């Protein structure tokens with residue numbers, strides 16, 4: 001089943017007449033359950049593509065269907081609701097609320113949805129358990145290490161049970177051991193059926209995905225499956 | 241979104257930024273309490289000035305020697321001695337038919353000298369007055385009596401002491417019937433005034449009174465009056481009586497039609513008008529100061545609200561990324577800034593009233609007849625201006641972030 005489809009998707013930044021091409025003529029699709037890595041050198045448009053796909057920013061031309069919906073027709077508030085229900089984000093710089101407890105940080109998306117509030121506690125607990133951070137629930141976000149922060153951020157991305165998780169350089173600020181932990185969690189989530197889109201400029205990280213899009217100067221130059229997929233938890237698995 | 245969520249969101253946001261919270265509340269408190277203090281103290285000061293004049297009596301006319309401009313002070317007010325007002329003028333006015341609405345009339349001369357008793361020697365201000373001064377100035381005696389008419393005409397050496405002077409001259413005994421020396425003349429004390437406190441421009445407690453003629457002939461050696469004071473039976477007759485007095489004194493002074501009067505007649509009602517004008521100016525001045533304190537307080541509020549603008553805009557970017565709609569964000573910032581400013585406003589009102597009260601206690605301690613009053617206008621002005629500034633600047637990050645995509649808000653610097 002197709003989750004994401006784009007046709008000639010384009011993003012041009014216009015800062016006071018200075019035009020920069022962030023994304024040019026992107027046409028591709030992502031199926032449910034995929035683990036896609038977007039690769040490319042710095043400035044090639046990886047983050048731009050991820051932000052447009054993640055509904056954080058609008059394309060300036062072209063078409064984008066998410067789950068069959070034509071995104072250009074949605075209002076900003078409707079996009080907010082879509083992000084809340086269907087999408088989870090993991091950022092390179094974590095973006096946790098400072099001086100706020102781990103569980104309050106993870107609960108954040110639930111404060112903007114329609115679920116009954118009494119479920120929140122249980123959802124936060126299971127999201128923290130999924131990333132192995134349940135023992136830190138009451139710590140403040142600034143008392144955590146970088147790897148722990150990123151795991152909390154992943155729990156926050158999970159807590160609304162989204163269809164797809166976008167992660168922009170999630171291991172960029174981490175040492176290799178913490179980075180591997182994060183990749184293991186993303187792979188585990190993918191195993192449970194979540195679609196994962198990962199942005200990275202490291203081939204070694206990208207090889208944890210099932211498929212790699214390579215970008216240069218805003219254009220997608222290649223789209224290849226990963227032949228020798230790596231598994232961060234050390235256990236070889238057969239591709240599903 | 242449940243009803244409790246915006247409150248939960250705002251509560252968490254406030255508790256996560258205690259410094260900003262504290263500084264903003266402080267800004268509001270300072271703004272509100274400064275306005276209340278300035279305006280309250282201004283109102284009390286005006287009240288004080290006006291009540292001092294009213295205490296002097298508002299039906300009183302003062303006749304001063306020398307010509308004067310309509311609104312300007314007469315020459316005698318600058319210490320220039322003018323001798324155009326004589327005892328005969330007093331006599332003419334006493335023949336009531338010339339000014340039928342006069343009820344009491346008294347000539348005044350003022351001098352100073354050393355007064356001595358067995359216990360003390362002081363330099364004092366001496367007032368030579370007619371017996372009717374007691375009525376005109378509402379003087380009441382603690383003991384003894386004021387002058388008799390005969391004592392005025394036969395140069396009696398009798399004296400009435402202000403309460404402070406009586407205490408100083410006779411610390412351990414009853415002054416009545418005792419003698420004091422004033423400018424080498426022996427005077428018998430016949431009365432002591434009740435304590436009165438200062439009223440406007442003079443303090444009767446520190447004066448001593450002797451009969452008018454006695455003062456002129458024996459103490460000062462003059463034949464003119466420094467002033468005449470008179471009371472009018474009703475306020476509506478003041479203008480008419482001023483005209484009556486002017487007419488009869490001009491006749492008495494043999495002034496031609498085109499000659500300027502060599503005296504001036506003033507009413508304390510007019511003085512009251514002038515003073516009200518002055519205190520109104522004072523009030524506008526204080527309103528200006530209050531506005532400055534509001535601006536200063538406002539800048540403080542604004543500053544603390546914007547301390548972490550970029551951090552807040554990024555926070556909004558994150559909230560939007562995880563699904564907050566525009567209204568969620570506006571609501572959160574509205575609740576936060578309303579809570580902060582209303583809390584600060586209430587503390588500011590309480591603090592402003594307390595500080596005003598302390599100031600009035602100190603002023604009363606210093607001897608002013610100061611009333612503690614807080615104009616409701618000052619509460620309203622201080623509160624609403626500060627609260628509005630707080631809410632406007634509290635909403636500012638939300639407005640700023642609402643103009644850009646979540647992505648741009650997230651990378652705002």
Ligand SMILES: Nc1ncnc2c1ncn2[C@@H]1O[C@H](COP(=O)(O)OP(=O)(O)OP(=O)(O)O)[C@@H](O)[C@H]1O
Nearest residue numbers: 013020021022041042043044045046047048049201
């Ligand atoms: N807000 C913006 N305004 C103007 N130009 C932008 C903006 N964001 C990105 N760009 C430009 O768009 C191009 C793609 O940027 P993008 O951030 O997507 O690259 P990237 O592949 O994520 O790079 P990196 O690996 O360094 O994160 C770059 O040339 C960049 O300068």
Ligand SMILES: [Mg+2]
Nearest residue numbers: 046047048168
């Ligand atoms: Mg990037």
